[in-house]
Amino acid sequence: MVDQLATGSRRGLRPALPLLLPAYLWLTVAIFLPLSAMMFFSFMTDLPLAGKEWAFTLGNYAAFFSQSLYSTLLFASLRLGLEVTLWCVVIGYPAAYVLAKVLKGRSREAIFLLVILPFWSNGLVRIFSWAMVLREGGILDTALNAVLPFKINIDLMYSYPAVIIGLVHSYVPYMVLTCYLTLQAIDDSLIEAGRSLGASRLQVLKRVIIPLSMPGLIAGAALIFVPVVGSFMEPRILGGRTGTFYGTIIEDQFVAVFNWPLGAALSFILLAVVLIILALAAPVLRRAS
Amino acid sequence: MAGVQVANVSRSFGAHRALDNVSIDFADGGFYALLGPSGSGKTTLLRQIAGFDFPDAGRIAIGGEGVERVPVEKRRIGMVFQNYALFPNMSVADNIAFGLSVRGEPKATIATEVQRALDLVQLGKLGARRPHQLSGGQRQRVALARAIVTKPRVLLLDEPLGALDKALRVDMQIELKRIQREIGITTIFVTHDQEEALTMSDRIGILRDGRLVQEGPPEEIYDRPQSEFAATFLGDANIFRGHVTGNGIRLPDGTTIAAASGSSLTAGAKANCAVRPERIQISTGTARPDSGNANTLKGQVSKRIFAGNNSTYFVECDWQTLKVIVQNTGAERLAEGEPVMLSWSPESTVLIAAS
Ligand SMILES: Nc1ncnc2c1ncn2[C@@H]1O[C@H](COP(=O)(O)OP(=O)(O)OP(=O)(O)O)[C@@H](O)[C@H]1O
Numbered sequence: 213m214v215d216q217l218a219t220g221s222r223r224g225l226r227p228a229l230p231l232l233l234p235a236y237l238w239l240t241v242a243i244f245l246p247l248s249a250m251m252f253f254s255f256m257t258d259l260p261l262a263g264k265e266w267a268f269t270l271g272n273y274a275a276f277f278s279q280s281l282y283s284t285l286l287f288a289s290l291r292l293g294l295e296v297t298l299w300c301v302v303i304g305y306p307a308a309y310v311l312a313k314v315l316k317g318r319s320r321e322a323i324f325l326l327v328i329l330p331f332w333s334n335g336l337v338r339i340f341s342w343a344m345v346l347r348e349g350g351i352l353d354t355a356l357n358a359v360l361p362f363k364i365n366i367d368l369m370y371s372y373p374a375v376i377i378g379l380v381h382s383y384v385p386y387m388v389l390t391c392y393l394t395l396q397a398i399d400d401s402l403i404e405a406g407r408s409l410g411a412s413r414l415q416v417l418k419r420v421i422i423p424l425s426m427p428g429l430i431a432g433a434a435l436i437f438v439p440v441v442g443s444f445m446e447p448r449i450l451g452g453r454t455g456t457f458y459g460t461i462i463e464d465q466f467v468a469v470f471n472w473p474l475g476a477a478l479s480f481i482l483l484a485v486v487l488i489i490l491a492l493a494a495p496v497l498r499r500a501s
Numbered sequence: 502m503a504g505v506q507v508a509n510v511s512r513s514f515g516a517h518r519a520l521d522n523v524s525i526d527f528a529d530g531g532f533y534a535l536l537g538p539s540g541s542g543k544t545t546l547l548r549q550i551a552g553f554d555f556p557d558a559g560r561i562a563i564g565g566e567g568v569e570r571v572p573v574e575k576r577r578i579g580m581v582f583q584n585y586a587l588f589p590n591m592s593v594a595d596n597i598a599f600g601l602s603v604r605g606e607p608k609a610t611i612a613t614e615v616q617r618a619l620d621l622v623q624l625g626k627l628g629a630r631r632p633h634q635l636s637g638g639q640r641q642r643v644a645l646a647r648a649i650v651t652k653p654r655v656l657l658l659d660e661p662l663g664a665l666d667k668a669l670r671v672d673m674q675i676e677l678k679r680i681q682r683e684i685g686i687t688t689i690f691v692t693h694d695q696e697e698a699l700t701m702s703d704r705i706g707i708l709r710d711g712r713l714v715q716e717g718p719p720e721e722i723y724d725r726p727q728s729e730f731a732a733t734f735l736g737d738a739n740i741f742r743g744h745v746t747g748n749g750i751r752l753p754d755g756t757t758i759a760a761a762s763g764s765s766l767t768a769g770a771k772a773n774c775a776v777r778p779e780r781i782q783i784s785t786g787t788a789r790p791d792s793g794n795a796n797t798l799k800g801q802v803s804k805r806i807f808a809g810n811n812s813t814y815f816v817e818c819d820w821q822t823l824k825v826i827v828q829n830t831g832a833e834r835l836a837e838g839e840p841v842m843l844s845w846s847p848e849s850t851v852l853i854a855a856s
């Protein structure tokens with residue numbers, strides 16, 4: 213019986229191979245090859261450019277452990293990732309709920325468009341717009357002073373909150389979209405059934421809706437956490453001097469210091485740490501959903 | 502337990518009147534079927550009683566207490582949905598326990614109550630399963646167990662058997678009726694299956710376009726429909742159209758059809774007569790039958806449909822085709838094309854105002 217099933221599924225895969233081939237080819241060329249090259253670089257003393265001397269070394273990886281700056285920054289970046297992810301849940305989940313369960317028809321389309329608009333705008337434009345809003349004498353400062361009777365000074369520019377705001381704004385659409393998809397798949401009659409059994413709206417949310425939308429929350433969190441930990445654009449532009457994170461250090465190695473091997477090694481360490489975190493979280497999250 | 506009073510309830514969606522001044526008194530402990538074609542407002546009425554939706558006008562009381570301002574979770578109702586609406590993230594036992602657990606009952610009480618409910622619906626051993634591991638009939642039972650375990654005052658069912666096949670449906674009808682009797686709960690049952698309504702309920706309400714067309718015990722509605730719609734929607738009927746004369750009507754060709762006395766229609770008004778197909782006697786030949794029935798018609802068998810325990814004959818009369826159902830008693834069957842005499846008594850004939 214088991215054998216039959218196994219051969220059955222193998223037979224089922226063979227006709228699909230020609231269809232899968234282009235995808236695998238593309239993955240090989242676009243991801244696997246550059247990644248292998250980077251892996252190779254990370255074990256070199258220098259780039260093999262312009263006839264420079266080079267040798268294999270573990271020194272780039274050792275640097276991470278010998279200098280506490282790198283691990284400090286990695287922790288700062290992980291914390292940033294966690295905070296941004298949490299804010300995205302806090303903002304994105306209710307928005308997704310309203311989109312999926314409250315709004316209907318035209319108004320839903322309109323709000324949806326507003327939510328994914330940041331997706332369609334250029335990242336740099338988005339960040340510099342925030343810079344204009346957040347700086348002293350900027351839009352937020354001027355607007356608040358125009359309505360408030362007392363004088364306040366708002367200068368969020370070049371601060372940690374500015375980095376958080378910029379990142380949350382960039383990544384919250386992921387959370388809205390993934391949660392929207394799972395929330396929309398929840399039949400309204402489940403909510404009504406819960407209420408008819410004596411549960412308040414809040415109890416239904418806690419016991420039925422959130423557990424059922426867990427896959428969306430997890431997918432959204434993974435989609436946000438990973439790139440935010442390695443982010444460098446928002447921290448650099450909105451964070452200024454306070455915006456030094458693990459991602460900006462890696463970027464420096466590639467574009468400023470031209471120490472590609474170190475940059476590559478730091479990247480792979482980040483990748484490993486993120487994978488370990490996801491692996492550790494997987495059983496917990498699986499139980500939660 | 503408690504009865505439910507719906508008084509002059511109306512509900513519109515935009516320009517569409519889904520419920521139009523509906524008043525029904527659901528007796529305490531009774532089994533009431535709401536019957537009507539698709540879009541007639543059955544679900545809408547049920548949702549007003551449950552509290553998922555609120556009427557534009559009218560009053561709803563459960564156990565004598567007005568519930569217009571009471572939210573769903575405080576109305577103490579049990580509801581069974583057409584698609585079962587079981588929580589997919591919980592086991593069968595947790596589904597049933599849900600209502601008790603949100604109420605904060607102690608764990609031990611919940612466990613015994615859940616087991617009792619599982620036994621009541623004869624699913625004793627399936628508590629640990631997930632809903633997707635159950636068959637349609639089993640899911641239906643879980644939904645029912647979940648709805649009654651909280652001891653609601655009213656049980657509301659929206660076409661609960663609609664998704665089941667015929668045999669399972671009949672089983673579940675019997676089961677549902679048994680459970681309802683056992684706990685004696687006021688039950689409001691939405692269906693568009695007329696047979697289901699007739700066999701299961703103490704009273705039936707027929708809805709059409711948001712209006713209550715007729716309401717009463719099944720026998721009364723079947724034997725004395727007050728409109729052509731009620732006559733043809735609940736069961737089958739032959740309809741004659743003419744004008745009132747005496748206790749019956751005169752057809753356009755002058756034939757009179759006598760109906761039971763007691764009609765309040767004025768002579769000469771347009772009116773119809775309805776006769777159930779099984780009330781008509783059929784005999785071969787062209788002679789008046791000796792049954793003493795006052796209503797007779799000549800005709801010719803145009804078609805016969807054999808259905809095992811009975812046969813349906815379509816008999817062509819001068820101006821219309823009548824349907825006659827004859828029990829299979831082993832007597833000789835009539836052939837198509839055979840000339841026949843039809844006869845039936847005035848008591849079997851219902852006079853109804855033309856719509
Ligand atoms: N939320 C709503 N918005 C707009 N129209 C609605 C809404 N709910 C019901 N209606 C309309 O009200 C009418 C009655 O609907 P209802 O669901 O009560 O019918 P029903 O008798 O239950 O029919 P069915 O047997 O098909 O379930 C229908 O014409 C329907 O389109």
Ligand SMILES: [Mg+2]
Nearest residue numbers: 543544545659
């Ligand atoms: Mg309905």
